[in-house]
Each structure stands twice: as structure tokens, then as C-alpha cells.
Amino acid sequence: MVSDMDVRVIEKKDIEQVCEIEKNCFSDAWSMTGIQESLAQNHTILLGAWLDGRLLGYVIAYLSIDDCEIARIAVDETCRRRGVAFKLLEEVKNVCLKRQVERIMLDVRDSNEAAVRLYNKFGFTQDGIRKNFYAKPAEDAVLMSFNIGK
Ligand SMILES: CC(C)(COP(=O)(O)OP(=O)(O)OC[C@H]1O[C@@H](n2cnc3c(N)ncnc32)[C@H](O)[C@@H]1OP(=O)(O)O)[C@@H](O)C(=O)NCCC(=O)NCCS
Known part of the structure; x- marks a missing residue:
């Protein structure tokens, strides 16, 4: 666990690291x-x-009135399995709570075991499969969601 990492909004100057x-x-x-x-x-x-000015990982999500959709979440290869992605998901959840958004949704490649396990650990549940949703390579998507307690 990276206990002293700092989570903040990404700004224009950070884009290259992203x-x-x-x-x-x-x-x-x-x-x-x-x-x-x-x-x-x-x-x-x-x-x-962030840790000492270095970006460890990031999340990009879109908000609508009731839902939040995670579009991207990624952690630098050298910093994985230290709780970075889990912390980023917690921060997304906090934003959703403040904005009274009820649900977080996402899709993930069927073969992406690390991500599926992450989402399961966080409390996401599987809603269905979308056949051949992805390209490069073609693959089914697992659709998952997390209901935010209000
Ligand atoms: C998926 C990803 C974001 C996880 O980031 P991370 O910071 O390493 O994840 P965390 O350390 O917060 O892991 C939290 C939990 O997720 C699960 N998990 C994460 N990576 C795992 C792996 N490689 N194998 C098995 N379980 C894994 C574990 O349950 C883990 O808890 P634990 O370490 O106490 O067992 C990272 O592997 C990544 O950037 N992958 C490439 C990009 C990607 O696939 N993004 C998701 C697209 S949908």
C-alpha cells in the first residue's frame, strides 16, 4: 500500500505523464x-x-445525472498491487457521493483478470456480457456496476 500518495485532479501540465x-x-x-x-x-x-511528483496512476470517468462511467483506469507497471487503483476508485466514489450520483458503471475485457478482480474487491457486480465489444484484439466485454449507498 502506498500510504503517502496524494490524489488530486489532473491538470494540463500533467497530461504528458498520463x-x-x-x-x-x-x-x-x-x-x-x-x-x-x-x-x-x-x-x-x-x-x-502521485508520489513525490511522479504520477503512479489515473482514472478518467464521466458523470451524468444518475450514473458515473469509468472510461479509463491505469497504474504504472512498476507501482501495481500497492492499492493505487483501489484508492482511485474510492476517490471516484467520494465525488459521486458529493454529486448524489447513484451508480458507477464500467466495461472490462473478459481476459483482464487483474481489473476484474480489482472491481470485484471494490464491490462491483457483473451485469452482463457484451459480445465482441472490443477491437485490437476483438473480445467480449464484461459489464459491471457498483451501487453507491446514499
Ligand atoms: C487493473 C489495474 C488498474 C490495477 O491497479 P493496481 O493499482 O495494481 O490495483 P490495486 O493494487 O489497487 O489492487 C486492488 C486489488 O485488485 C486485485 N488485483 C489487482 N491486480 C491484480 C492482479 N494482477 N492479479 C490478481 N488480482 C489483482 C487484487 O484483489 C488487489 O488486492 P490485493 O493486492 O490486496 O490482493 C492495473 O493492473 C493496470 O493498470 N492494468 C492495465 C490497465 C487496465 O487494464 N485497466 C483497466 C481497464 S478496464
Whole structure:
């Protein structure tokens, strides 16, 4: 557990560090422009976990009136299994509580055991499967959600 990490909103100056982790983690990595566009939208949650000025991981989520959708969550390969992603999910939940959002939703590749286990540990439950949802490579998505107690 990285006990002294700091979680704060990602700003424009942080985008390069986000892109670095993004391209190392995803076969369909978002471009710098795509991430910058997310930053500009006021319904987007962009949070990073930091230690001594270094970005360990980040989460990007979209808020609507009742729901929050996790679009991205990633942790630098060298910092995994230290509670960074779990902490980021807790912070998303806190934002949702403040905004009275009832549910967090996401989709995850069927084969992504680390992520599925993370979401299960957090309390997400499986809602269904969407066949061939992903490309590069083609794969089914597991749809999951977490109900936020009010
Ligand atoms: C999935 C991911 C975000 C997890 O980040 P992390 O910071 O390592 O996760 P945490 O340390 O908070 O793990 C919390 C729990 O999730 C589960 N978990 C996380 N990684 C796991 C792994 N590789 N194998 C099994 N369980 C795992 C465990 O239950 C873990 O608790 P424990 O360490 O006490 O057993 C990280 O592996 C990652 O960035 N993967 C690449 C990007 C990605 O796939 N993102 C998700 C897209 S939907």
C-alpha cells in the first residue's frame, strides 16, 4: 500500500505523464488530444495518484445525472498491487457521493483478470456480457456496476 500518495485532479501540465502510462497500458491508447479534450469537459472526473511528483496512476470517468462511467483506469507497471487503483476508485466514489450520483458503471475485457478482480474487491457486480465489444484484439466485454449507498 502506498500510504503517502496524494490524489488530486489532473491538470494540463500533467497530461504528458498520463499519456506515458496510457500508451504502456492499452493497445488502443488514447491520444494526447483525446485526453486533453476530456480535461476540458466539466462532466469528466480526472484524478491522478502521485508520489513525490511522479504520477503512479489515473482514472478518467464521466458523470451524468444518475450514473458515473469509468472510461479509463491505469497504474504504472512498476507501482501495481500497492492499492493505487483501489484508492482511485474510492476517490471516484467520494465525488459521486458529493454529486448524489447513484451508480458507477464500467466495461472490462473478459481476459483482464487483474481489473476484474480489482472491481470485484471494490464491490462491483457483473451485469452482463457484451459480445465482441472490443477491437485490437476483438473480445467480449464484461459489464459491471457498483451501487453507491446514499
Ligand atoms: C487493473 C489495474 C488498474 C490495477 O491497479 P493496481 O493499482 O495494481 O490495483 P490495486 O493494487 O489497487 O489492487 C486492488 C486489488 O485488485 C486485485 N488485483 C489487482 N491486480 C491484480 C492482479 N494482477 N492479479 C490478481 N488480482 C489483482 C487484487 O484483489 C488487489 O488486492 P490485493 O493486492 O490486496 O490482493 C492495473 O493492473 C493496470 O493498470 N492494468 C492495465 C490497465 C487496465 O487494464 N485497466 C483497466 C481497464 S478496464
